[in-house]
Amino acid sequence: MAILSCPLPRPATDRILLAHGGGGRLTNHLIESVFLSAFSNFALESRHDGAVFSANGGGLAMTTDTYVVQPLVFPGGTIGDLAVNGTVNDLAMCGARPLALSAGFVLEEGLSMEMLRTIVASMAKAARVAKVPIVTGDTKVVDKGKGDGLFVNTAGIGAVIAPKSIGPESVCPGDAVLVSGDLGLHGIAILSVRNGLEFEGEVKSDTAPLWPAVEALLDAGIKVHCLRDLTRGGLSSALNEIASLARLRITVEEARIPVSGVVRGACELLGLDPLYVANEGRFVAFVPESDADHALEILRSHSISAGAVRAGMVHENSCGIVTLQSRVGGHRVLDMLSGEQLPRIC
């Protein structure tokens, strides 16, 4: 083809870029092109937050997550809180009660013992709150300069309580899309300390275990079709993953999606979109329209999801997209994050 004679820019796929870890399009590409093709199996291909499988007649969920956040301590939590809550939440998104966690530490030579104790204490506390024991672990130390203070990996096993499979494949046209609270707190809390930005009214990370809210939905007999916690890539990446796996269209109304004044202000200032900013204590739930009001009532009775709202609904459509009705009434596609969310120039 004639176009090959042109010096086209090299596609950013022959080397790992930071954006490969951003939770957006490149992360998905990495998973599909490298990991799925190598490890291919049924549980992995469901592309859920955790794997669900049967063992000894019961349903089990298993998940793992690695935490590399800087700074290690930030407003509202520590890397240890994230490591416990994140894994508990991935299990919760499978409809599973957390049974046990593991913790693996990569420590950098020179890390202060006091910092390590602070983080371990926060993990112990988070595990107590989530009512899950940390039953096994591992420690490695790397040379100074080969790690960023401390990295933590946690893995978790949970007992599936949900009567039916929870995941994108269960989403149906007509389902209501519920968002459990206001968005963007974690991402902005991290940015505020990382960049030394100070906002009126401190922004604290929303890191928290989501299982109590999910358990309440299941206990009340709500027919939960799909759950997803809104971590990297925010609400829009989560909705896009679900829409594309379910091959349905999800519509949301911008005016219904809660974002606090301080997060909105910070996003305006930094040129970020709160729908793409990371959370650590928020999730989206897909339930039948007939269950939506009851589900909202239950969610609102738990402090972690007290700000739950109905944000949109699911429609028939085979191309798997998310569209948004803007605050002023126009329509557009709500796309998956592409690359890193970078500050704008002016």
Add this chain to the structure above:
Amino acid sequence: MKFLDEYRDYSAVKRMAQAIRRVTTRSWTLMEVCGGQTYTIVKTGLQDLLPEGITLVHGPGCPVCVTPVEMIDRAVAIANRSEVILCSFGDMLRVPGSTQSLLDAKALGADVRIVYSPLDALHLARSNPKREVVFFAVGFETTAPANAMAVWEAERQQIQNFSMLVSHVLVPPAMEAILSSPDCRVQAFLAAGHVCMVMGFDEYVPISQKYHVPIVVTGFEPLDLLEGVQMAVSQLESGRAEVENQYARAVRRSGNRAAQGRIAQVFEITRRAWRGIGEIPASGLRLRAAYRDFDAESRFPVDISHAEESCECIAGLVLRGQRKPYECPAFGTRCTPDSPLGAPMVSSEGACAAYFHFGRRKEDGDSIVSIATASN
């Protein structure tokens, strides 16, 4: 949030859309100059609210989009020097040069950092006295005052390890270049509010008169843009061609004199190549002789012999408002934000990226959506 919520208010926006319908009797093509305006229009689906006959075409006002390939190649070459910390605004990092973007250079080991202000780069120079800190200064009149200030401060504080790679451009010469093109479709401009906040709008009067074209200085929120459209269409319908100011809460006729003074002290006007458009006389800024010591181009001479664009990319036509992004054969297929052929697919202010991410659609058809999602 004050100064935002009232300009995004659903009923106020609806009323303004009705006002536009009332004054519109025929078809008109308007260009919004600034990429920030394009972003709002596409992101809020504003075109849905306009009468059929009103077409908004997107202008050249995306700073990273018009920065020439040669300049990006130069920035990459400088960033690859081991003593250099190269700083720029975030969007600039992803724009493809001939073979690499700054982000590619970073992945290969170059010390490339994102800053929010050129003064942050100056701070970096102070705290890293053994390194050379180079700030890649791109943008229009909006970013020029802060960049001028950083050079002025560096001179005042005698910070020797700071320099600036300057690729500044000016808006009015680009508007004239668009208007003097034989296939120009633009009948009125929504001028870039923040550029005018710095420069005022007297310099648009001769352009408006010479080409008999309405120019409305316009803000960036949905209500601002609709009011800008309403004012421009009212002029077109009544045969007037004047400069009007919709963005009066931020823009004064004379602009910000202190900022203009600092720009004039540090920079002088020069010819400048615009990516996708070509060289435009007297359309850019460079450091004055008194500040040449801070010029990264002379501090780090680089031989850029062969800077090349993708021949498929129609960025030039998009930046001049002659094509919509989705009219490009590569849009959404061979050109996506993950592997862009041209700069407008990179920046959040680039028209192609805005169309790709927000793929404008109406309830009755998914044609644009299917283009925008073709690569998923």
